[in-house]
Amino acid sequence: MTLAETAVQEGPLRTDRLTVHHVRRQAGGPQSPRVLFLGGSNFDLRLKRTFLDAPWVQHCDIVTYEPRGIGRTEQPDGPWTMVDYADDALAVLDAVGWATAHVVAESFGGMTALHLAARAQQRVTQLIISSATAGGPEHASYDIAEFLDLSRQDAARAALCLQDSRQEDLAKTDPDAFEQILAERVAFETAFAVPSIASGGYGRLLTARRGHDCTTALDGITAPTTVIAGRFDRQASPAAQRALAERLPNAELHLMEAGHGILFSAPEALDVTAQALGVAQSVR
Template sequence: MEAVRVGDIDVCFEVHGSGPHVLLISGTGGDLRVDANRSAHPLTDGHEVLMYDQRGLGRTSKPDEPYTMEQYADDAAGLMRELGWARAHVVGISFGGMVAQHLALRHPGLVDRLVLCCTSSGGAGGSSFDLLSLADRPRAERAELLLPVMDTRNDLSTDPPTLAPLFDRLAPFMAAPPLNADDPASELGARRQLEARADHDVYDRLGEITMPTLVAGGLHDGQAPPENVERLAAALPDATLRFFEGGHMFLLQDRSAWPAIVDFLAP
């Protein structure tokens, strides 16, 4: 794991694979250290993939000030430029999809093809579930409330609870303390991300995002529900819409999802 100065922060990043450049932008609370198999990511077979910890998260700087979606987009653009990447395909997941929308608007020359997964445009296109509203709840309670949001098939009222595929393993992880749980700066950075996320709204500007875009959603996603995903795709000039079997974690629940993304990125 390396770090480079980007504007006012040090950004922690990794590059894996070889081939056409792909910038992968992670979701809420993303931390590179959580995934032990980063070098085996599905995108690294045939692509050189840039992954990084966003502002306030992981091992990237966590300045004690409000963050904006524009800053997140500029961080991504600055990282690409620092590494000498003139252009790249961009894949944004959940919050990362929101950042990717701002990146495509603010720095369109950097983006070849765009993939927006399980995400929303905000505004009239609909907002993703308000995670900030749960930020002050105990982690175990927050995880319990989020289970039916992450996948609408999850039902804790049954005995035993009804869990969608993957969530038998994911539920304990959601309730466990995060990395750096004892670090006040990490807690602050995570909250700053949620505050910036709450202000995300680019719906009225989606017509300016003209590069080919794959908009992908989960059929059972309650966080970025299918109607949001449909409105996002409908407002983009050159969008392909795909739904997959799963909820907010459809990329892990449906084995056809990543191959479909790889196919979309193929020249």
């Protein structure tokens, strides 16, 4: 299969645990890297599509899906934990017939990836984790569940300033530019609210997120790991991400001049990911 012959599949994927809404984009031929991408806590594929245009994605067989609680993926009964999210990821690998995969993950997806690697390291070729922490009392990411009680306008403003500390300065120095960014975020928050917040699924996901703690498992995660962090990230602090990289036995840290959620937005992050996967460099 050539790049011109890229195959894209989207829709329900039945696993032995639940049915997820997934996207699979096959490109680069039969020898291309198999990548499981785990998105953040608001990874609704109606709204999050730009990652499909990333240069390195054009050279991979990539599978991703909306996590339980988000979008069109099923919401099983009972309380959820991060182990559930890790086991969902394993079930997706089984459903597509992959014994192993490169796991690329961002934010909440990075937390899931750590639990996945701790539970089934033999399934993980390597980890590429961005904007995520090991959790626990010392290195937890900010508890964004408190934003659920805010209006979508206030939640959008709070999220922007948390995810990139430079936004507060921008609001003062160039309020028109900030208001444009804010309007785009409000539109996203409004669209995301139905069904994910309205159904209660997002709240249940955030409850599981609050219990995230992989600190005691880190020493046993020996897969080659790339940690990509933003210097201006206040949601997953650079200090916590540095601590994650230092605790993992085979990890390297890349600290960039960026905020949260940089995996597909920062050119340097695109390059680092492409290099780790052994595919073509991104085009700046």
